[in-house]
Amino acid sequence: MIEFEERSQAFLSWLSTSSVSLNSKISLADLRSQHAGRGVVATSDIIEDEILFTIPREVILIAENSDLSAKLPQVLEELDSWTALILVMMYEHLKGSASPWKPYFDVLPLTFDTLMFWTQEELEELQASAVRNKIGRDSADKTFRETILPIFHSNGAILFLNGNFISDEELLSLAHRMASTIMAYAFDIEKKDGDKEFDEEGYTSDEDDEVLPKGMVPLADMLNADADRNNARLFYQEDALVMKAIKPIAAGEEIFNDYGPLPRSDLLRRYGYVTSNYAKFDVVEVSHEILIDTVAQNGAISREEIDSRLEYLDGEGIIDTGYDICRPVPGEPIQEIFSPELLTVIAALLMPTADFEQMKERGKLPKIGSISSKVASLLSKLVRNRAMQYATTFEDDEVALSSLLASHTQNNLSRHSYRMQMALEVRLGEKSALREAEQILQRLEATAIESEKDHKRNPRFHTDDGSSKKRKVG
Incomplete structure (x- = not known):
């Protein structure tokens, strides 16, 4: 309990020193008794459209913000955005205290209840649910063995910054952990307006609209989701991502994002939990x-x-x-x-x-x-x-x-x-x-x-x- 709270406080201090703007009416809460880890709650009444927090784009954990993009630019360019983020997160994690995101990593989960980590006996309890065919553990393992491991083998001096080499099996385990973290917590990061290509009529290309890189947005990813009680939304601005209240929030209420109309089988597969509020989407x-x-x-x-x-x-x-x-x-x-x-x-x-x-x-x-x-x-x-x-x-x-x-x-x-x-x-x-x-x-x-x-x-x-x-x- 003490360590959990200490990590939360260190994370909040890191946000402050990283130019993150936090509304004084919100706080980080321990919701482990509800199987929800950390969450964000209102400590005072919040009005509609009030800004809850602002995250500068440079604080987002994304490939282009890591110094690995300068060390291995060609490697990252050849990877899809999902695999590139997995590699970057593995690299930053292995850097330990040398990583600017160390306090953030310290509050991310080490274990998951997503289906990727269930035993065969536990998966059989899902019986004939089609979600069992969508877990993709074997295909992910194959991808990591054919893509991630060779990159580490060829660039060990860069990726193992402190010389703390780990085995291939440990790398695979870390890759699965980072992939599950991305699945459960990452956002699609819209480009800055200046990075988008517009046609003569002012429209963006299909590629700009469809291919959005994944990124880890500190604090925003700690909002739990609720289809019925959704009261906040993330907005993209030129230099920052802004979380705003989309309805009044009373003191003591939890602040919720929303995943959209996901059936509970997909909630379990992607996020490792279910809730009756999503039953209508089954x-x-x-x-x-x-x-x-x-x-x-x-x-x-x-x-x-x-x-x-x-x-x-x-x-x-x-x-x-x-x-x-x-x-x-x-x-x-x-x-x-x-x-x-x-x-x-x-x-x-x-x-x-x-x-x-x-x-x-x-x-x-x-x-x-x-x-x-x-x-x-x-x-x-x-x-x-x-x-x-x-x-x-x-x-x-x-x-x-x-x-x-x-x-x-x-x-x-x-x-x-x-x-x-x-x-x-x-x-x-x-x-x-x-x-x-x-x-x-x-x-x-x-x-x-x-x-x-x-x-x-x-x-x-x-x-x-x-x-x-x-x-x-x-």
Whole structure:
């Protein structure tokens, strides 16, 4: 506790000597009891648009601000911004007290609860969540072995400034730690206006807009995030980055940034925590394979015909490795729950052969308007098949989570138990999304069946302008 506080105070002193402007109405708080590390809280009432702190651009930990950019300019130029920042952070960390960012490194975490650091046993608690396929530990390891290690081998005299050489395995461990720090804490750093290239009409190039370097912004990265309680935002100026209040903040309230609409599985993967405030963004990914298996089980179309139609759809850029099912929001249309690509593929695969061939000849795709009973029925089967991929039911997980929380308090949860809790919350969120989607589909299917019956009783044809007219019968 004493060391934690001492490091916090040393960091604040460093900010002061680095020309960082701090509002006297905020303070750095110890939030470890909430599994949140450090956070920033208001000590007095803050009004909207009030500046909380200002960080000069030269204080940002970014490749161009490190003296390594002068020592190994060509090496850094050949790396992407992500890998370049990893290398710079490893270099500055190994410099120890010689690094101008030493007090900053001292308050950054040494351990993480991001999925990169979970054991295989812990990862299995996520069951069938697609996030398990997005961790990328092996690919990161390969990149570090093929890129970072050779740079250290070739430039040891520069990178090991104090002659404190460490083994390749220690370097790999440090590279993973710095990469996880960047994933959890780094910002996209917008260029100074003077560094941007403008065309004759005053617009920046696509490259300027899309390729933004990553940078570590001291203090700004210590704001925790909350989708509902977001009350601050980082603004980019020519010579500094400015954090402002975007609404009034009362004394005693924590100051929150926001990560945007991230599902809790991605919160866990990137930042190492979950919160119920992001439950509304939960998403379930359905693999292309289970979609095709479900269509084949339906029996309305042969495997050969499925493959033939998929070839056409792939040429039209519709086929993907996976499709999203979003957590339903009351009142929103079905098209907002299921990805448009998924709806398009299903509609195409369920079309009568003659209709599909005619559409194919015209080089078109199905228009997704109202959902037919056949499409709703198939989607229901797909949702059920996806739910069956999880080893436990929604009810099982509710009991397990209640039992875990009843046997521990948040303050005495072990790291393993804390990870088990987060895994349960992620898979409960995904199963809940599937349950709610299926309930909506069942109602939609029933409504569509009645509508189709009514259509048969009162035949209509559609004109080119979209209006409907009664068809003469008999």
